[in-house]
Amino acid sequence: MKVLMKGNEALAQAAISAGCRHFFGYPITPQTELAAYMSKQMPKIGGTYLQAESEIAAINMVLGASAAGIRAMTSSSSPGISLKGEGISYMAGSDLPAVIINVQRGGPGLGGIQPSQADYWQATKALGHGDFQILVFAPSTVQEMVDLVSKAFDKADEYRMPAMILADGMLGQMMEPVSLPEEGEKKLPEKPWAASGHQGKRTHNIINSLYLTPDKLEALVRERYARYETVKEKEQLCEEYLTDDADLILVAYGASSRVVRSAVNKAREKGLKAGLIRPITLWPFPVNALQKAASHAKAMLAVEMSMGQMVDDVRLAINCKLPVHFYGRTGGMIPTPAQVLEQIEKLI
Amino acid sequence: MKDLNIVFAGFGGQGVLFAGKVTAYAGLLADKEISWLPSYGPEMRGGTANCSVCISDRPIGSPLVTNPNVLVAMNLPSLDKFVDAVEPGGVIILDSALIDKKVERTDVSVFYIPSSALAEKEEVRGLSNMILLGKLFSQVCTSGDWAFCTDEILDAAIQKCIPPRKADMLGVNRKAIALGAQQ
Incomplete structure (x- = not known):
């Protein structure tokens, strides 16, 4: 229910x-x-x-x-x-x-x-x-x-x-x-590293972030x-929507991806081949899906409710293989599907 | 059904968020895709409050309604704010006891319901919102292109939205809705 x-x-x-x-x-x-x-x-x-x-x-x-x-x-x-x-x-x-x-x-x-x-x-x-x-x-x-x-x-x-x-x-x-x-009680993973009391049965665990010896700290950071x-490698997540034949791939996450999805639907009704990649994990960034899309699309458009932040990761993910454009609103403003559609029409 | 995007707007305290919630619940019970988005923040204290409700057969994109099919306006600032945004062919339902103004647009259907005066007269005090909701459901939600539910579903939605500790309010809410439907 x-x-x-x-x-x-x-x-x-x-x-x-x-x-x-x-x-x-x-x-x-x-x-x-x-x-x-x-x-x-x-x-x-x-x-x-x-x-x-x-x-x-x-x-x-x-x-x-x-x-x-x-x-x-x-x-x-x-x-x-x-x-x-x-x-x-x-x-x-x-x-x-x-x-x-x-x-x-x-x-x-x-x-x-x-x-x-x-x-x-x-x-x-x-x-x-x-x-x-x-x-x-x-x-x-x-x-x-x-x-x-x-x-x-x-x-x-x-x-x-x-x-x-x-x-x-x-x-x-x-x-x-x-x-x-x-x-119901979910079965949670064992945490043998936790500082939860050793009851005399093991050596005590130490949880700490201070390491004054540089080689030790470097080794820990490298690990x-x-x-x-x-x-x-294992945890990239994203949703691909109408990307297979898309000329223009829009990239948006969270609230702005909802606006973009409406705009992509409107573009498709007009015969414009737009698609959406919606990152679900932002770190790790879904590089694999973007690289795959870059092999057949002509351009990308990042839409964010900011002055342009994720757009950098889009460019890095595809090694600037395609032109990557940006449209954003900020300060609490939410873009409308009509505004995003206007950007799509400019780029296709 | 055709995609239905509604804006409920009025003063904070008039029950616009609640009316929106009942509508959203009716959509849920009718097995539709729905979203409910309130305005939030300082404007809710004494100023204007509004909420967007989307009901569709397809997943909802932006939950923020910028061009509603239906506007339910409970005061003049709200009517002024949204009247031009209503889609051509859309519907405006307003409290004509508080809004002493006619809508000049001719491409929308307007229903003038003196809901706040009726609420006083018919002893459903404070339920002007439910009177307008009654009109919304009889006019839009249960008949015509945007119809998505029945009177029975609306009644079930009200039961869901009224918390158990206020169960004694169910009767007056039903009365107010029936009153609105007759207008």
């Missing part, structure tokens, strides 16, 4: 179903319904909901819970995610899994509270200091928010690295029908990057 749910609430319920038992947050529009849902539901199932004194405190509580082997999550919106950057770098440096949700709003600074996709660079390239990556998932429907939260927890545990759900105010606030996962190569 499908229920009608807001994206933010669906994210929260999906996390609970995925075995998340510790949520640490701090209020910010437009993600507040997520924390509100957690505050109501967590106590009922014996979990922990804690409103921290700041975003920085919240992410460090996630670090602590994760170090103890527990599935933990935090959520925020753009300015709050900037504050969490330090903690996320420490988690990456400590090889700790967790899920971080960013319901993006307009920036920079306090910006606005309307939907935006201007945190792409932050999520995929520069969430904190040092050499590291996190997994980044970009849902485009409320159902996909549910499905990807579960996947994010599983993959974060599998690769021992933080994972982010990069959503936006539109997806967080909108309601769509969703099928929720079955309730992590070897893992990232496996992630890039």
Whole structure:
């Protein structure tokens, strides 16, 4: 039975179903319904909901819970995610899994509270200091928010690295029908590395990101990057829509991909061969699908709710083999299908 | 059915988001693809609030409705904001007790329902939104090109949207909807 749910609430319920038992947050529009849902539901199932004194405190509580082997999550919106950057770098440096949700709003600074996709660079390239990556998932429907939260927890545990759900105010606030996962205790992976008490039966585990010996630190970072190569090889996800015969491939994720899909449908009605590649993982970026499309298309068009961030990764993915164009709105503005169609008509 | 994109607009507190939610739930129960997107933020406190509802046989692209087929307007600023955006051939349903203005466009069908006055007179106080919803369903959602559901489905949707602690409100909501349908 499908229920009608807001994206933010669906994210929260999906996390609970995925075995998340510790949520640490701090209020910010437009993600507040997520924390509100957690505050109501967590106590009922014996979990922990804690409103921290700041975003920085919240992410460090996630670090602590994760170090103890527990599935933990935090959520925020753009300015709050900037504050969490330090903690996320420490988690990456400590090889700790967790899920971080960013319901993006307009920036920079306090910006606005309307939907935006201007945190792409932050999520995929520069969430904190040092050499590291996190997994980044970009849902485009409320159902996909549910499905990807579960996947994010599983993959974060599998690769021992933080994972982010990069959503936006539109997806967080909108309601769509969703099928929720079955309730019940999910079997979670063993975490022999966790600092959860050794009861005198083994040597104690140390979780740390401080390594003052350069060759030791380099070796650790290299080991992590070897893992990232496996992630890039195995975990690329995207949806291809009408790409087989397309002259123009549009590339868009999340909320803007919905607008683009409508525009592609309208273009097809006019006989224009447009198609859509919708990255579902932003890191790893779906390079393989883009390279395949580049072998037969004539041009690409990235559409984002930003001044142009993912478009760089599109160019890199195809080694600038095709002209890559860009159309974007920013500051909380949402492009319309008619505006995207106009761009398609210019390029075909 | 033809794709149906509706904007509900009015003052915060008039129940535009709730009316949209009932419509979306009716779409869900009728096994259609649906989306519901509210305006959110400071404009909801005393200012104008609106929500976009899309109902279709196909997956919904953009949930933000910029050119509605149907506009339900509960105050003058909302009518002024959206009147020119309504698709030609579309429908406008408005509270004529609060909006003392005629729509000048001739390419849309307009229904003037004095819903807030009726709500007072017929003792369904505060349910002006449900009176307009009744008209929306009788005029658009259950008959014609955009029809996607039945009166029974609407009733089931209302039952879904009224929380158990307010179950005693079901009767007046049904009364308001029936009242709107008769207009």
